[in-house]
Amino acid sequence: MSEQWWQRAVVYQVYPKSFQDSDGDGIGDLPGLTRRLPYLAKLGIDVIWLSPVYASPMDDNGYDISDYRAIAPVFGTMEDFDTMLATAHGLGIKLVMDLVANHTSDEHRWFEESRSSRDNPYRDYYYWRDPVDGHEPSNMGGVFGGSIWEWDEGTGQYYLHCFSKKQPDLNWENPRVRDEVYDLMDFWLAKGVDGFRMDVIGMIAKDTSFPSGEPGPTGYSSLYPLIQDERVHPWLQEMRQRVLSRYDTMTVGEVGGATVETAKKYANLDGSELSMVFQFEHVGLTGSPERGKWVTGKPRLVDLKRVFEHWETGLEGVAWNSLFWDNHDQPRAVSRWANDAPEWRELSAKMLATCLHLMKGTPYVYQGEELGMTNYPFEDMSLIDDLEAHDAYRMLTQDCGCTHEEAMAAMREICRDNARTPMQWDATPLAGFTTGSPWLPVNPNCAYINAAAQVDDPTSVFAHYQRLIALRHESDLVVHGIFRLLMPESDEVFAYERALDGKRMLVACNFTEREVPFALPDGYEDAVAVAAAANYAEPCVPGVLRPYESLALLA
Ligand code: ISL
DSSP: OOOOGGGSOOEEEEOGGGTOOSSSSSSOOHHHHHHHHHHHHHHTOSEEEEOOOEEOOOTTTTSSOSEEEEEOGGGOOHHHHHHHHHHHHHTTOEEEEEEOOSBOOTTSHHHHHHTTOTTOTTGGGBOEEOOBTTBOSSOBBOTTSSBSEEEETTTTEEEEOSSOTTSOBBOTTSHHHHHHHHHHHHHHHHHTOOEEEETTGGGSSBOTTOOOOOOOTTSSBOSGGGBOGGGHHHHHHHHHHHTGGGSOOEEEEEOTTOOHHHHHHHTBTTOSSOSEEEOOTTTTTTOBTTTBTOOOSOOOHHHHHHHHHHHHHHHTTTBOBEEOSOOTTSOOHHHHHSOOSTTTHHHHHHHHHHHHHTSSSEEEEETTGGGTOOOOOOOSGGGOOOHHHHHHHHIIIIISOOOHHHHHHHHHHHOTHHHHSOOOOSSSTTTTTOSSOOSSOOOGGGGTSOHHHHTTOTTSHHHHHHHHHHHHHHOHHHHHOEEEEEOTTOSSEEEEEEEETTEEEEEEEEOSSSOEEOOOOTTOTTOEEOGGGOOOSSOOOTTEEOTTOEEEEEO
């Protein structure tokens, strides 16, 4: 396959609710995004992945859609959307929409029809089941806590919802549902959008016998056995034939349980399904069966490297990787993977960027990551909005025996609202995000972590991202070079090599706040330093890597 545009691209994720408010209601919106597009152009990114802006009751911040062809008034109008899209295109930036089609809102017309009677033509758009022995049809628990089944008094059956009860799962077995999804994709592609990020696309195929499993501490069994992701592939191939093949798109599937083997199908370079998938092995390294993801502490570097190596080498020449440290569901990159203490934050944020951006795959930058934004110091649950966090707090304190303090420590490290506090544009108290009352608190560190302070400072985290993005655009070695992990046993240094047509590049990153010994591999004695990768102003020191140092050398 010849090079695809998205293989040389860097994607920037915009979480619209927290990006830029333009009307003072404390919630980001499309005119606000339009106003900030020149900032993104200056950063140099190629593509925006826009989290949902569709009509929605906002039970899960727009991941519960009530009309796929309308814009939520809180974000603006369809005209605002068209203006934003045209402005982005004018700046050479493509736009990828969030396609949330595993479920709809319970306020979507299809669901309202579906629940209105057992013989409504939309009944089979969703999964309806009779009670078993007067109870839920199975004992599985949903991603946001509680049963996956919700009782509907009107028609005397349960409906399936893997997420909140306001997010009923669509029945993809029904060809009419698939037709509807392909049609709405067509609607947006015909408007000129450049592709889709597909929410939990690995979950659309279920074991429709709805088995029960061994209950965990919450009394519910794991959702995992429900998912039959091997059956997703024919549907994605159908989607490719019916819609995607008619446009030049970038598609990225969110596939929680993806393995290298399944990703070879999803993201095959033959172009039969998607461009790439988000896998979650690295972000899952710290979870536990009892507490799920709510476990504090960093993973071991050897484990983190093993995951990246597995993906980089596993997909080589067969499928395409996506690369990310964070997104709207994850804590802030610098807080989670490096060190957000004031003395190390900038250095370690730049090191993380170097490490990720010089691997093979399409890198994703989550809004504010390019400024080194950090987690928020949540003291109690009153400042946390996310429905998942509130369920988790209950689970931790009631089912897992945690104290309030232990639960809050987990919130401060893991909860999704860490990523969702407003974008920090300037040093004023509301960070230039809004003139009103922001829907989530602004991190007080906006006083010194903000875009205004960084955009024109060549030593800033922003400028470091700018240089790495520019490097990818011009370097075939960065885009296509084969990855090889070096020093796999080191728990301090993440080092790897990229190789293409006799050219070689060494990348080395110190993940500690100590100086660590580092011997150059053979052949790099006279190598040339790659300026974009370096996070120290002074030239590198032979034999060592300084605290959180990142460097790259061309042999
Ligand atoms: O955020 C998570 C926390 O544990 C994930 O399990 C997340 O729910 C999963 O990755 C699916 O995420 C996507 O679908 C959800 C939505 O809440 C997330 O924001 C979205 O990224 C339901 O639509």
